[in-house]
Amino acid sequence: MNPNLTTSERAPSLLRMLDAALQIGLVALLIFACSRIILPFTGILLWSVILAVMLYPLHQRLVARVGNRWSATLIGLVSVAMMLVPLVTVVTSLGYSILEFVSDLQDSSLTVPPPPAWLADLPLVGQKLTETWALVATNMPAALAKYGKMLSGIAASLASFAGGLAAGQLSFVLSFAVAAVLIAYGDSATEFARRLLERITGSKAQGPRLVEMTAATIRGVAVGVVGVAVIQSLLIGAGFFAIGLSSAGILTLVVLLFAIVQVPAVLVTLPVIAYVLATVATTPAIIFSIWTLIAGLSDNLLKPLMLGRGLEVPMPIIFIGVIGGMLADGLLGLFVGPVLLAVGYVLLKEWLRYDPVEDRPQADDSSP
Known part of the structure; x- marks a missing residue:
């Protein structure tokens, strides 16, 4: 505060500071109250x-x-x-x-x-x-x-x-x-996300671009990685349950984890096939083996159909998201973790790449 200001000049400045502090406090209180309600969900x-x-x-x-x-x-x-x-x-x-x-x-x-x-x-x-x-x-x-x-x-x-x-x-x-x-309410939600990102970034050009990038990343990881893994694990798991394995649920979850982090499912299915061939009648065991091998290779067909083009998320990001999400939120975190971490990674890359000077509109040199 300038010491040369008179008392009458300092009063409005103090009032503005108090108003700003009060506004910030009320916003913080509102955020805290809302977060307590939303946090469990x-x-x-x-x-x-x-x-x-x-x-x-x-x-x-x-x-x-x-x-x-x-x-x-x-x-x-x-x-x-x-x-x-x-x-x-x-x-x-x-x-x-x-x-x-x-x-x-x-x-x-x-x-x-x-x-x-x-x-x-x-x-x-x-x-x-x-x-x-x-x-x-x-x-x-x-x-x-x-x-x-x-x-x-x-x-x-x-x-x-x-x-x-x-x-x-x-x-x-x-x-x-x-x-x-x-x-x-998809249209309204998209408009809200665009306005929110515009306000956060301070750029009207960045808002729509970040919304589009976030949506593309979510679809790429959720459909191309998690979606393919879910379909493949369900196909393999159907064979586990049909043949009557007592640990079919655990094996299906392991296949799902392996598939999400892009580890070949044959690491799980080959020992199971060997066990079934050794303990189950010949005809059901052969049918199970053929089904499991085909289901284990199904990702080679599903990925080109469902994987988002241009998706550049390193596999360690997906792996950390799977393990961390499962440890944090259990079954739900297994699916949320990799998608959320991938979105954070892509937005961080975009933030590091973004140069506000380059995106600033150029002044007209012809103006006086």
């Missing part, structure tokens, strides 16, 4: 927005035929119906397998096959792993006495994860219903 809302952006082109095609509200309702009902049955089947099987493992571990009835011969040949850790595995396979009470604290921690984590699967399943299905509502 953050995961559902994020996945709903991703689904809405992903399904909006389909909505635009249907609007001309059935109207805005009927199109959104139809998309929501069909999406819930298509996802509910396989999701309930996989999650129920996964939860049952985890709870059965925890129960067998707690009452010392867990049976473990002997360690494979090649495990001892691994450098540094092979001998130790073989001894530990052999102890667990031959003397479970002694193994629990020796590794009880570590195993109890693992069992508690698995039980908690299994308990959260039901909530994650409900949230996942509810997201499709919320996405249908967002789709119905």
Whole structure:
């Protein structure tokens, strides 16, 4: 503050400062109050927005035929119906397998096959792993006495994860219903996002470009990466359930994780095929093997059809998003994580590339 100002001149300046402080405080209070209400639904809302952006082109095609509200309702009902049955089947099987493992571990009835011969040949850790595995396979009470604290921690984590699967399943299905509502107001939501980004960036040219870039990234990752992984894992999982594998839910989830991070599904399917060929009747085992091999290679056909062109998101970003999202938000985070991190990465790249001087309109040299 200028010390040369008189008292009468300082008063308006102090009032303006108080007004600004009051406005900032009220805005901060409003943001805090709203965040407390929205925070419990953050995961559902994020996945709903991703689904809405992903399904909006389909909505635009249907609007001309059935109207805005009927199109959104139809998309929501069909999406819930298509996802509910396989999701309930996989999650129920996964939860049952985890709870059965925890129960067998707690009452010392867990049976473990002997360690494979090649495990001892691994450098540094092979001998130790073989001894530990052999102890667990031959003397479970002694193994629990020796590794009880570590195993109890693992069992508690698995039980908690299994308990959260039901909530994650409900949230996942509810997201499709919320996405249908967002789709119905797609034009208004797009305009809001454009105005918000214009205000944040201070550039009218940047707003529409960032909205388009964000939508393209969401569709590219959600459809081309997550969508392909979901379809492939459901095809492979259908074979697991049809052949009657007790751990079909866990194996389907592992295939989904591998597919999202672009690891070949054959790393999971080949050992399963070998197990089925060794334990199941010849004809069903051969049919299962052919189906699983075809489903495992289906991503080679699906990716060219569904992967967004020009999508430049490094695979480590997708991998971190999958693992971090699952650790943070469970089942829902498995899908939200990679998409959200990919959007953040693309927007960060655009922000680093953006030069406000280059985008500033040039002055007319002919003006006096």
